[in-house]
Amino acid sequence: MKINSAEFVISNSDVAKCPNTPLPEYAFIGRSNVGKSSLINMLMERKNLAKTSGKPGKTQLINHFLINKNWHLVDLPGYGYARVSKKDKKTFQKYITDYFLKREQLVMGFVLVDCRHEPQPIDLEFMQWLGEQQLPFGIIFTKADKLKPNALKRNIAHYQEVLLQTWESMPPYFITSSSKGYGREQLLDYIDAVNSDLGH
Numbered sequence: 001m002k003i004n005s006a007e008f009v010i011s012n013s014d015v016a017k018c019p020n021t022p023l024p025e026y027a028f029i030g031r032s033n034v035g036k037s038s039l040i041n042m043l044m045e046r047k048n049l050a051k052t053s054g055k056p057g058k059t060q061l062i063n064h065f066l067i068n069k070n071w072h073l074v075d076l077p078g079y080g081y082a083r084v085s086k087k088d089k090k091t092f093q094k095y096i097t098d099y100f101l102k103r104e105q106l107v108m109g110f111v112l113v114d115c116r117h118e119p120q121p122i123d124l125e126f127m128q129w130l131g132e133q134q135l136p137f138g139i140i141f142t143k144a145d146k147l148k149p150n151a152l153k154r155n156i157a158h159y160q161e162v163l164l165q166t167w168e169s170m171p172p173y174f175i176t177s178s179s180k181g182y183g184r185e186q187l188l189d190y191i192d193a194v195n196s197d198l199g200h
């Protein structure tokens with residue numbers, strides 16, 4: 001997919017205020033510092049479309065971007081647990097769960113994970129939660145340039161092994177590096193193919 005246009009549309013924390021259009025949308029989520037802003041900027045070939053961690057005023061909201069006037073890319077910064085009860089029951093922030101549960105235009109969520117790290121409980125729990133809600137998702141491994149090819153292979157295989165302890169099959173996954181541009185074509189072509197299937 002060639003990116004002809006990428007425009008910021010709106011930022012808010014209320015799913016009801018998200019753009020009222022039928023365009024298909026893809027949400028990007030992950031722990032803070034996973035490389036999400038860098039990935040979005042790399043995909044869109046823009047330096048500052050998504051705000052990177054180092055920048056002050058980084059928003060913690062639902063950010064909509066209109067791509068090629070045809071689909072929405074949604075940046076959902078830095079998820080974490082919110083405490084809901086004295087018993088310390090863990091749940092994800094409400095604006096995030098509301099967004100996933102209520103946003104009808106959402107086609108798929110992409111969960112970003114840093115390829116260097118052991119599978120993190122919060123990421124696995126979030127995928128588990130998506131699965132329980134029957135919400136389609138894919139995994140994007142980030143910062144692939146930081147590992148040598150063998151270590152990268154080993155880590156991805158290990159991640160698969162861990163996932164296959166609870167899942168029957170691997171969700172679609174992509175190996176990316178924002179600094180090298182790895183995975184850009186595959187990810188954009190995947191989105192393009194899904195959009196075509198949906199008639200967009």
Ligand code: GDP
Nearest residue numbers: 032033034035036037038052053143177178179
């Ligand atoms: P966010 O908090 O998930 O939006 O993460 P950022 O995009 O701000 O990235 C966090 C840090 O990781 C920054 O210092 C980035 O320069 C660095 N980073 C992000 N992606 C890559 C990558 O693909 N390769 C390398 N080497 N560094 C990256």
